[in-house]
Amino acid sequence: MKKVLLIILCIILLLVSCTNESNVDSISNEDKEIAIAIWEKDYYDGHIDDMPYFHDVCKYDDIKDIKVKFDIIKGDTYEEFLDNINVKLYLDKGPTLIYISYKPYYYQMFKEKGIAKKVDHNMIPNINNIYDFYLEEEIYFVPIGAYYICTSFNKAQIEKLDIEIPGFNLTINEYYDIRKKWVEYNAPIEISWSDVEDIVRIRLDNINIFSEDYKAINIDTKIMRESIKTMKKEIYSGKYILPNDFTYEDYYKACFDFSHQERSKYEEFRTKGMTAYYLTFSADNGLKTSSMKSGVIDNRVIFPNVEHPKYNVDLGGFIVNKNGKNKELGYKFLNRLLEEEFQMKMYEGQYMYAPVIKTVEDDIEKIESKQGLEPEIMELKNYIYDKMEKGEIQPRLYTNDRTLKTFNLRRKLYKDLFKFIFTEEEYSVEELSRKLKELEDRYSVYLNE
Known part of the structure; x- marks a missing residue:
């Protein structure tokens, strides 16, 4: 009887070991x-x-x-x-x-x-x-x-400005102060796609347009109206050489419609700013020292990212x-x-x-x-790494602001505001508020679909 029980027990153990999900050897x-x-x-x-x-x-x-x-x-x-x-x-x-x-x-x-x-x-x-x-x-x-994308300045341009190089706690406002001094020093400069990114997209990305639960969107706000006014004033300040034949539609195509039949005209606009005198460079991965060796910082001043300091x-x-x-x-x-x-x-x-x-x-x-x-x-x-340990820098992956809907809405906003920023037409506060409210209502429907 003991032998029979021992045999039964062995068979049970064998069956258990063969059906364990982690046992991949049973797969042909x-x-x-x-x-x-x-x-x-x-x-x-x-x-x-x-x-x-x-x-x-x-x-x-x-x-x-x-x-x-x-x-x-x-x-x-x-x-x-x-x-x-x-x-x-x-x-x-x-x-x-x-x-x-x-x-x-x-x-x-x-x-x-x-x-x-x-x-x-x-x-x-x-x-x-x-x-x-x-x-x-x-x-x-x-x-x-x-x-981790760092912010990277052209060291030669920073030295020309005769300013004190800020520390790693560089803020977005300090970034724009440096950029303003650089533009004034080199003005007039030919405006390019990269300038538009700096003047428009980065500013818009730093305006909180979503409610805390991401179920509502707020565009018709004082900060948005003032930002549009500031961006338009910057572009038409006389510090930039604007293409004579560019309309609002041309700026739009240059930044968004890469398949346009007159693409060469807009490619020139997109690449014009990528010269030795330019203020910023594409930056390396701040988490990976091996990518920043070989004299990378010889011509750069690198900071933690100022566009999205936390995420x-x-x-x-x-x-x-x-x-x-x-x-x-x-x-x-x-x-x-x-x-x-x-x-x-x-x-x-x-x-x-x-x-x-x-x-x-x-x-x-x-x-x-x-x-x-x-x-x-x-x-x-x-x-x-110290900031990540403290939770002051976090992955973008897990935030509600990185869903496909929020991404699309920020992209739509960037495109839709071009009309107000690049047109020479002047909008009153009331007119601009009405236009923004229309966008807000349209975006809210999409956000809650």
């Missing part, structure tokens, strides 16, 4: 495939853009049998991408993983609709190694790399599709992406992302000490 070799859904704009030459070393992870012995298939989702816009991917996400055995790029305006929608599967360290053990400030309390998104960390990573096939293989694959070896490839390579795990800190510090990096670079990196 031909079924060991994961599919990664990815927008065509994030896919380049057979790999994920900005992660060209991605396939290296497949060389590990324990997962080299996993076949990685990319499901390329077509779409010229976010909306087209979402329409095309939605067809696949509710199918049984759909894509295993969905790649979320550093402009993740659709992550919140995937989460709210129940597409993103909640994961934890039991499924993906290396999640424990990720910095806490890159994760939500409940994890539906697995970050693989991080990017300006971009993350690249994946969500696990709740209806995806071979999810257990997906967990194993993501776990490998969070291994120290792969994360160090991101640091050492000339790519966009910085590592997201804290267990490579010592290795990075050893490399930094050998490279003899400029003190300013190290100070900037430490400043940003």
Whole structure:
């Protein structure tokens, strides 16, 4: 009788071990495939853009049998991408993983609709190694790399202005004070698309147009009316050389309609400001010292981002599709992406992302000490990490202001206000208020659809 009970117990233990979801050995070799859904704009030459070393992870012995298939989702816009991917996400055995790029305006929608599967360290053990400030309390998104856009001034231009270089606490108002002095010093300058970005978009992005619960939008406000007046006054101040034949429609096409038949005319407008005398440069990833070596700061003065001081960390990573096939293989694959070896490839390579795990800190510090990096670079990196630890700088991914609807509304506002800013027609306070109220009503309907 004891022998019979022992045999029964062994059979039960064997069955339990074979049915455990984490046991991938029971999957036949031909079924060991994961599919990664990815927008065509994030896919380049057979790999994920900005992660060209991605396939290296497949060389590990324990997962080299996993076949990685990319499901390329077509779409010229976010909306087209979402329409095309939605067809696949509710199918049984759909894509295993969905790649979320550093402009993740659709992550919140995937989460709210129940597409993103909640994961934890039991499924993906290396999640424990990720910095806490890159994760939500409940994890539906697995970050693989991080990017922080700095503000970068042309050092030669700053020195000409004979001003005291501000510290890392540079504010948006101080930025505009410096820009104003630079314009006055070089005036008149030929206005370009980059000037329009500075004068219009950055100012608009720093005006809070949403209610706290993001269910209402407020455009017909005193600060908006005064900002429109300020922007228009700046453009027509005489400090800029304006194209003689440009109308409001031409400015609009130059900034938004890249497919216009007279594109060469507008390309000149877009590239005109990119010369040696220009005030700002595109900046590097402040989290990644390896991208700021080789004399990068010789001609730059780099600061933390002034456009979005709090929410300006971009993350690249994946969500696990709740209806995806071979999810257990997906967990194993993501776990490998969070291994120290792969994360160090991101640091050492000339790519966009910085590592997201804290267990490579010592290795990075050893490399930094050998490279003899400029003190300013190290100070900037430490400043940003300290702010993230304190919650004063946070990922944009998890905020309500980074949904597709809020993104579209800010883009619509940017476009719609061009008429008031670039037209030579003068609007009274009452007329402008009425026009803004019309936009506000139209946007409110869209926001609550």
